[in-house]
Amino acid sequence: MSTRSRSAHPVVGITEVARHAGVSPGTVSNVLNRPERVAEATRLRVEAAIAELDYVRNSSGSSLRSGRSASVGLLVLDVTNPFFTEVARGVEDEAAASGLAVVLLNSAEARERQRRNVRLLAEQRAAGAVVMPVDDDLSDLLWLSRQGTSWVALDRGDVAEDVGCSVSVDNHAGGMAAGRHLIGLGHESVTFLTGPFAIEQVRRRHEGLRAAFEESGMDPDTAVRVIEQPLLNPAQGERAVDTILAGGPRQRPRAVFCANDQLALGVMKGLGQRGLRVPDDMSVVGYDNVDLADLVHPGLTTVAQPKYELGRAAMRLLDSELNGAGHVHERVLFTPELVVRGSTAAYRS
Amino acid sequence: MSTRSRSAHPVVGITEVARHAGVSPGTVSNVLNRPERVAEATRLRVEAAIAELDYVRNSSGSSLRSGRSASVGLLVLDVTNPFFTEVARGVEDEAAASGLAVVLLNSAEARERQRRNVRLLAEQRAAGAVVMPVDDDLSDLLWLSRQGTSWVALDRGDVAEDVGCSVSVDNHAGGMAAGRHLIGLGHESVTFLTGPFAIEQVRRRHEGLRAAFEESGMDPDTAVRVIEQPLLNPAQGERAVDTILAGGPRQRPRAVFCANDQLALGVMKGLGQRGLRVPDDMSVVGYDNVDLADLVHPGLTTVAQPKYELGRAAMRLLDSELNGAGHVHERVLFTPELVVRGSTAAYRS
DNA sequence: GAAGGTTATTGACACGTTTCAATCCGGGTG
DNA sequence: CACCCGGATTGAAACGTGTCAATAACCTTC
Numbered sequence: 025m026s027t028r029s030r031s032a033h034p035v036v037g038i039t040e041v042a043r044h045a046g047v048s049p050g051t052v053s054n055v056l057n058r059p060e061r062v063a064e065a066t067r068l069r070v071e072a073a074i075a076e077l078d079y080v081r082n083s084s085g086s087s088l089r090s091g092r093s094a095s096v097g098l099l100v101l102d103v104t105n106p107f108f109t110e111v112a113r114g115v116e117d118e119a120a121a122s123g124l125a126v127v128l129l130n131s132a133e134a135r136e137r138q139r140r141n142v143r144l145l146a147e148q149r150a151a152g153a154v155v156m157p158v159d160d161d162l163s164d165l166l167w168l169s170r171q172g173t174s175w176v177a178l179d180r181g182d183v184a185e186d187v188g189c190s191v192s193v194d195n196h197a198g199g200m201a202a203g204r205h206l207i208g209l210g211h212e213s214v215t216f217l218t219g220p221f222a223i224e225q226v227r228r229r230h231e232g233l234r235a236a237f238e239e240s241g242m243d244p245d246t247a248v249r250v251i252e253q254p255l256l257n258p259a260q261g262e263r264a265v266d267t268i269l270a271g272g273p274r275q276r277p278r279a280v281f282c283a284n285d286q287l288a289l290g291v292m293k294g295l296g297q298r299g300l301r302v303p304d305d306m307s308v309v310g311y312d313n314v315d316l317a318d319l320v321h322p323g324l325t326t327v328a329q330p331k332y333e334l335g336r337a338a339m340r341l342l343d344s345e346l347n348g349a350g351h352v353h354e355r356v357l358f359t360p361e362l363v364v365r366g367s368t369a370a371y372r373s
Numbered sequence: 374m375s376t377r378s379r380s381a382h383p384v385v386g387i388t389e390v391a392r393h394a395g396v397s398p399g400t401v402s403n404v405l406n407r408p409e410r411v412a413e414a415t416r417l418r419v420e421a422a423i424a425e426l427d428y429v430r431n432s433s434g435s436s437l438r439s440g441r442s443a444s445v446g447l448l449v450l451d452v453t454n455p456f457f458t459e460v461a462r463g464v465e466d467e468a469a470a471s472g473l474a475v476v477l478l479n480s481a482e483a484r485e486r487q488r489r490n491v492r493l494l495a496e497q498r499a500a501g502a503v504v505m506p507v508d509d510d511l512s513d514l515l516w517l518s519r520q521g522t523s524w525v526a527l528d529r530g531d532v533a534e535d536v537g538c539s540v541s542v543d544n545h546a547g548g549m550a551a552g553r554h555l556i557g558l559g560h561e562s563v564t565f566l567t568g569p570f571a572i573e574q575v576r577r578r579h580e581g582l583r584a585a586f587e588e589s590g591m592d593p594d595t596a597v598r599v600i601e602q603p604l605l606n607p608a609q610g611e612r613a614v615d616t617i618l619a620g621g622p623r624q625r626p627r628a629v630f631c632a633n634d635q636l637a638l639g640v641m642k643g644l645g646q647r648g649l650r651v652p653d654d655m656s657v658v659g660y661d662n663v664d665l666a667d668l669v670h671p672g673l674t675t676v677a678q679p680k681y682e683l684g685r686a687a688m689r690l691l692d693s694e695l696n697g698a699g700h701v702h703e704r705v706l707f708t709p710e711l712v713v714r715g716s717t718a719a720y721r722s
Numbered sequence: 723g724a725a726g727g728t729t730a731t732t733g734a735c736a737c738g739t740t741t742c743a744a745t746c747c748g749g750g751t752g
Numbered sequence: 753c754a755c756c757c758g759g760a761t762t763g764a765a766a767c768g769t770g771t772c773a774a775t776a777a778c779c780t781t782c
Binding site: 037038039049050053054056057081082083084085086087088089090 | 767
Binding site for chain 3: 755763
């Protein structure tokens with residue numbers, strides 16, 4: 025209250041500008057939204073009035089009238105994960121280019137929060153959303169569509185094309201690349217350290233890994249051992265080391281493939297604490313190619329995803345859905361790339 | 374277009390709900406906003422209608438009418454920096470508790486983008502904002518106040534209290550803690566690797582560092598050498614290593630204090646590549662205590678900031694400013710804490 | 723110079739909500 | 753029984769914008 029009354033000018037609207045420029049409100053609106061329809065001379069006059077009165081458009085008014093707001097939601101699983109922040113940058117850059125504001129919402133990997141956030145987007149009549157769904161249940165998103173807010177699924181290649189757009193990276197190919205790399209180094213078995221299999225991405229990475237062993241004539245059932253953790257963070261990776269090493273030094277695996285760089289970094293730390301050396305005693309492969317994968321020593325061999333590009337592509341797709349007259353849902357698939365650093369080495373008995 | 378027409382119900386408003394419940398629109402509004410003012414029986418009837426029609430409130434309407442929207446902006450310097458994402462979590466959690474939506478905006482450390490984003494907040498008639506200003510020029514923020522959007526400055530203890538609230542961490546104390554730690558280990562000189570001195574935080578850390586040497590009877594002018602880099606990221610740290618080592622092995626410094634963990638991690642990598650060992654050949658101290666400070670080997674000794682709490686406190690302050698009748702600007706100052714890990718060791722000649 | 727055509731501008735209404743003075747109703751009081 | 757009081761509800765008036773049919777102004781052409 026005190027803040028408002030302290031303000032210099034008591035809030036000026038389009039009508040005030042119109043009066044000041046000797047023109048009708050409709051014309052001012054046109055200057056703002058379709059400048060080409062208004063004559064040069066009047067346009068300049070209006071712009072002068074806008075500048076002089078320090079007019080700032082009220083987006084509530086326009087979204088109310090037009091039924092949609094000029095902002096898009098970005099629903100991420102975890103704001104803390106560097107993977108998402110990189111994606112966010114891509115989305116933001118592209119959105120800024122289209123004049124859209126980005127509302128960042130964090131589901132914190134929890135259904136309930138996702139539902140709340142989706143509802144919020146509906147209340148804001150958001151133009152669209154880029155969403156990383158928290159699990160396989162897409163009902164929240166279908167509801168959102170019915171409310172008139174379209175969306176693009178991120179990193180979920182499994183959404184049907186009649187339901188919505190999606191942008192993702194080929195997780196099967198990524199898992200396979202990691203597997204082939206290790207096999208090429210002479211490894212004949214690997215431990216796959218992962219988050220919950222409820223997450224589609226990790227399932228696909230696992231399948232890719234198995235496929236790599238299969239194509240080399242090995243039996244994936246015996247070659248690939250799986251350790252499932254509830255979350256994909258460093259602490260979980262560190263904790264999992266004991267499980268990895270259980271069975272004693274004789275049966276100790278010589279290679280770990282982690283579903284995530286965060287897990288992998290945790291594992292490397294845990295191994296170090298127990299006196300094991302990477303890559304001499306154990307090869308470690310991660311997934312994502314987070315910035316710090318290059319900062320640890322040894323550098324982490326990992327499957328790189330085009331994070332920034334992923335965000336850009338998603339936003340571009342959304343934009344085309346918003347403007348395009350005859351839009352059909354599309355599925356964009358990026359291919360990941362293996363980045364070899366120091367954390368993997370040839371198998372030695 | 375196509376998307377909209379596909380929707381099941383053609384958008385239902387408060388009036389439709391009112392009709393369906395046999396009540397006036399005003400009453401529905403009351404059920405939504407001040408349920409205590411409406412009789413139990415009618416309230417239930419209205420709630421039933423809301424559920425049956427799957428009504429979802431249109432926030433454009435309410436912000437238009439009330440003049441303010443129920444969202445707050447979070448203006449960060451760099452979405453990519455883990456320090457900010459941690460802060461963002463704090464802000465988000467606290468905002469959710471107050472029923473406020475958070476709009477995340479990224480200035481990318483650029484004046485122009487900050488200005489654009491501030492303007493966006495004004496257009497949205499945002500209730501408030503939590504801001505990390507890009508530099509010392511606060512004119513954008515003053516303008517924002519004039520537009521009726523109040524804000525809290527984050528990590529900028531130098532904003533005057535008659536201008537706005539601020540939440541920050543005592544950078545002088547942080548720099549001092551780092552200095553004392555190194556001095557305690559027998560170091561008699563240190564290289565301070567930093568970003569631009571235009572940033573208030575790094576200036577204060579520098580002063581704190583010097584103060585530590587001064588209190589031990591050493592001359593800060595000779596004990597503290599400064600290397601200034603344009604940005605605070607790992608790549609810059611890595612690049613700076615050559616400058617640090619210039620002068621040959623004889624004059625090589627034995628301790629580096631970095632204004633930022635990102636820089637420090639870059640330095641550690643650079644040192645490793647040149648065959649120098651941390652902490653034996655060089656002690657390294659960082660600032661922030663980012664998650665990965667604990668993941669690298671050796672662990673990074675660093676000055677920890679209560680990031681999450683910082684975000685929470687800022688949002689709480691903002692909230693009190695929004696609701697509080699007689700609000701006076703406040704300045705909250707947290708104290709940082711040194712976390713000792715393996716990257717620092719006693720001086721040996 | 724009149725008819726027709728093009729371009730620029732206008733005016734009024736609608737969007738969904740909140741607010742507030744006015745009204746209604748039921749019950750207690752004098 | 754008249755009166756009043758309090759709580760519950762109503763109705764209408766904004767809030768600032770976009771839209772669109774209608775009008776005005778101007779230019780071209782015969």
